[in-house]
Every structure is written in structure tokens, then in C-alpha cells.
Amino acid sequence: DAGVxxxxxxxxxxxxxxxxxxxxxxxxxxxVSWYQQALGQGPQFIFQYYEEEERQRGNFPDRFSGHQFPNxxxxxxxxxxxxxxxxxxxxxxxxxxxxxxxxxxxxxLTVV
Amino acid sequence: AQSxxxxxxxxxxxxxxxxxxxxxxSSSVPxxxxxxxxxxxxxxxxxxxxxxxxxxxKGINGFEAEFKKSETSFHLTKPSAHMSDAAEYFCAVRGPNxxxxxxxxxxxxxxxxxx
Numbered sequence: 405d406a407g408v409x410x411x412x413x414x415x416x417x418x419x420x421x422x423x424x425x426x427x428x429x430x431x432x433x434x435x436v437s438w439y440q441q442a443l444g445q446g447p448q449f450i451f452q453y454y455e456e457e458e459r460q461r462g463n464f465p466d467r468f469s470g471h472q473f474p475n476x477x478x479x480x481x482x483x484x485x486x487x488x489x490x491x492x493x494x495x496x497x498x499x500x501x502x503x504x505x506x507x508x509x510x511x512x513l514t515v516v
Numbered sequence: 517a518q519s520x521x522x523x524x525x526x527x528x529x530x531x532x533x534x535x536x537x538x539x540x541x542s543s544s545v546p547x548x549x550x551x552x553x554x555x556x557x558x559x560x561x562x563x564x565x566x567x568x569x570x571x572x573x574k575g576i577n578g579f580e581a582e583f584k585k586s587e588t589s590f591h592l593t594k595p596s597a598h599m600s601d602a603a604e605y606f607c608a609v610r611g612p613n614x615x616x617x618x619x620x621x622x623x624x625x626x627x628x629x630x631x
Binding site: 449505509 | 520525558562606620
């Protein structure tokens with residue numbers, strides 16, 4: 405049974421560029437949340453998608469946007485990248501917004 | 517607003533010694549509490565969680581934690597550390613199911629185990 409799959413695993417981008425990260429949830433899960441984990445910090449909630457709609461959002465600027473597809477997979481888009489966006493981005497899936505979470509291994513984004 | 521404070525960004529113990537990782541939370545509603553472990557270049561794995569009921573919670577790999585409402589604490593313990601326990605540990609809090617709230621994490625504690 406595949407867990408949460410994220411791609412790519414590593415990514416290097418230049419300031420000002422745009423990036424798209426992808427996530428396939430665990431089989432049977434219909435809810436996807438995204439977290440940002442800066443170096444030496446705990447994960448911080450970006451947003452949650454359920455039924456193809458953004459249901460909740462953390463304290464992140466509009467440069468961060470997302471999408472959920474009918475097959476429950478999700479994308480995280482970040483525009484106008486800043487050096488401070490360098491982090492591990494974690495995708496988390498669950499069966500319903502309030503159920504237990506399964507974490508992916510993350511995408512390591514480096515902005516130079 | 518909910519928050520988590522993990523005391524000690526780095527804890528070092530000898531192999532076979534007691535592991536104690538401290539976590540205090542702040543929540544205006546009865547919280548759900550979690551401990552996660554993260555190995556290098558990996559995502560987070562759930563060690564244990566407290567929702568309701570028994571305040572002493574047992575998790576995987578011999579870890580346990582006790583919810584103490586009067587102290588707003590949820591410290592993680594393991595009687596005897598193994599080398600394989602070396603990792604980053606995160607305490608997290610979440611509102612109960614009456615509200616759909618995301619996990620709020622502490623900054624983490626890095627556990628080193630010395631042979």
C-alpha cells in the first residue's frame with residue numbers, strides 16, 4: 405500500500421521564479437494538507453484541501469497557492485520565490501479533514 | 517490560539533539511559549496531543565497520541581507519554597535509549613474533533629544517543 409508520494413524530492417530555484425510541488429495521497433485518503441518546515445523548526449501549516457477546495461489556510465502570503473484534483477492529488481505553487489522560502493515542504497494526507505495524518509517524505513526546496 | 521513549547525532543542529543521553537523529552541502546550545479547548553519522530557531526510561512518523569480517556573499513552577518503539585492537564589504537559593519518555601532512537605522529535609497539539617484545526621508543532625528536540 406503506497407503511502408504519500410511527493411515529487412520532486414529536491415529542487416533548486418532562483419529568487420523570483422515560480423515552483424510547483426506535487427503530492428499523491430495515501431490510497432483511500434481524500435484530504436491533503438501542506439506544511440512548510442524551515443531548517444531547525446517544526447512544520448508550519450500552509451493550507452488544507454478537501455473536496456477540491458481550500459478549507460483552511462495558515463499564515464502564509466498569497467504567493468502560496470494550491471490545487472486538488474478529482475483523484476485527490478494536490479499541487480502546491482509558490483510564486484516570486486524568496487530566499488526564505490527555502491524549506492522542506494511536507495504533504496500530509498488523511499481520510500477526511502479531522503482524521504489521522506500520514507506524512508510524505510517531503511520536497512526539499514532551495515532558493516538561491 | 518494553540519501553541520507548543522518543547523524545552524531543550526537538543527538532548528543527549530547514554531545508550532540504556534532514560535529518555536525524557538519535555539512538551540508543554542497552550543490550548544483554549546481540550547486538546548489532542550501528539551508526538552512525532554523524524555529521521556534525516558524523511559517525513560514525520562506518529563509515535564503516539566492522546567485524544568481522550570487514559571492519560572498515560574503508549575506508543576511505538578517503547579515510548580510513552582502522560583497527559584497532565586494541571587501542568588499542561590505531555591512529556592515523552594522511554595526507559596532505555598537505543599542508538600536507533602537518535603532523531604528529531606516533535607510535539608504537536610490540535611483542537612478536538614469539534615473543530616477542524618490543523619496540527620500546531622513545537623520547534624522540535626534533537627535526541628542524540630551516546631554509546
